[in-house]
Amino acid sequence: MPLPSRPGVAVPRGPLRLLRRAVRQVLGTLLGLLLGPLLLVAWLISLLRWRGPLHRVRDLEMRRVRRVYQIRPEQPEDEVLTGARIPLWALMTSLTGWLMLEVLMLAIAVVLGSLAQSLSGSFVTLTFDLWVLSRPAPLVMLVLGPGSLLVTALYAEGVAWLLAAVLGRWTTVAREDALEPRLHQLLVTRRGVVLAIDDERRRIERDLHDGVQQNVVSLSVTLARARRSQDPERAVALLAQAHGQSQDLIEEVRQVAWRVYPTALDEHGLASALDGIAATSPLPVHLETAIDHELPPAVESAVYFVAREAVTNVVKHAAASAAEVEVRTAPLHGRRGVRLVVRDDGTGGADPEGGGLQGLARRVAALDGTLEVASPTGGPTAITAEIPCD
Secondary structure (H helix, E strand, O other), X not given: OOOOOXXXXXXXXXXXXXXXXXXXXXXXXXXXXXXXXXXXXXXXXXXXXOOHHHHHHHHHHHHHHHHHHOEEEOOOHHHHOOOOHHHHHHHHHHHHHHHHHHHHHHHHHHHHHHHHHHHXXXXXXXXXXXXXXXXXXXXXXXXXXXXXXXXXXXXXXXXXXXXXXXXXXXXXXXXXXXXXXXXHHHHHHHHHHHHHHHHHHHHHHHXXXXXXXXXXXXXXXXXXXXXXXXXXXXXXXXXXXXXXXXXXXXXXXXXXXXXXXXXXXXXXXXXXXXXXXXXXXXXXXXXXXXXXXXXXHHHHHHHHHHHHHHHHHHHHHHOOOOEEEEEEEEEEOOEEEEEEEEEEOOOOXXXXXXXXXXXXXXXXXXXXXXXXXXXXXXXXXXXXXXXXXX
């Protein structure tokens, strides 16, 4: 589920980033139509012991590869493009550039031609050997225009993949633009961690203000009344009442501390802490755990707090008669991980964009995990969190 953006924080926009990348790769592939033949000619000249042009053209070509396709070979250019690799690379670059020119010319012809005929209100006629197709120009522009531009961008992406694959056979390469989505995710996650910390501080302040502080004030008033009382029996009764309030205050402080961080999580492990959630819930909670390996403390803490908050939400909002908490270790995309599922038989309709569920999503995303909410109207609701452990 997506995390909300914070106003004033610049985060790269996915569609705009993809558009810039497509334009860069289309123009760069067209540039290969010029550099490919130059590289081939420079290679032929180098056979006559004149290597200066080859060095300059090869540097330009590898600069194009780095800037356009964000492909960075680990070895220097003179160790990657050598010998028979040079004419092979030059022919491949020339061919891909020529094909890009043809694809781009077709796309431009379709877009501009259909646009011009749309202004005149005429039809576009496509003639084939078997049939003739005539359609209104706006319809052709609406269907074939974006489609042709998409094909152009996909072809440029295919060229980038091809060049990276060929270079990958010769040396180790890295695609820098492959890191952009990951950087975007990390920016959002970092912001989510800050928001999660702020939410946690507000919750602790509310617990202290609405619970502990009120009990302390009540205890202070009771002790003051006992101190001012002239009736010994009345004073004894007030002291007894104050003693009871102090016991309630101790329990309230213990509950606040437990909500901040349960000691059972460190002393007895995740399963015991989850047992505490089930035992203290006003609703019946069926707990099932299958943990095959030791979990990192941060992962245990996240699983515990997500389970606790999810059960609390069930009690407050779901109108459910029972809940189920399932925790088990499972492989996640080739990595060790843990999966938490909280289900209830309530009325459903939970809003994934709500503050409570967004807080859970931020806590899970901080550990490179994901949170999914399935809550159709009428129920049931299932909240699934998956967190990698390594």
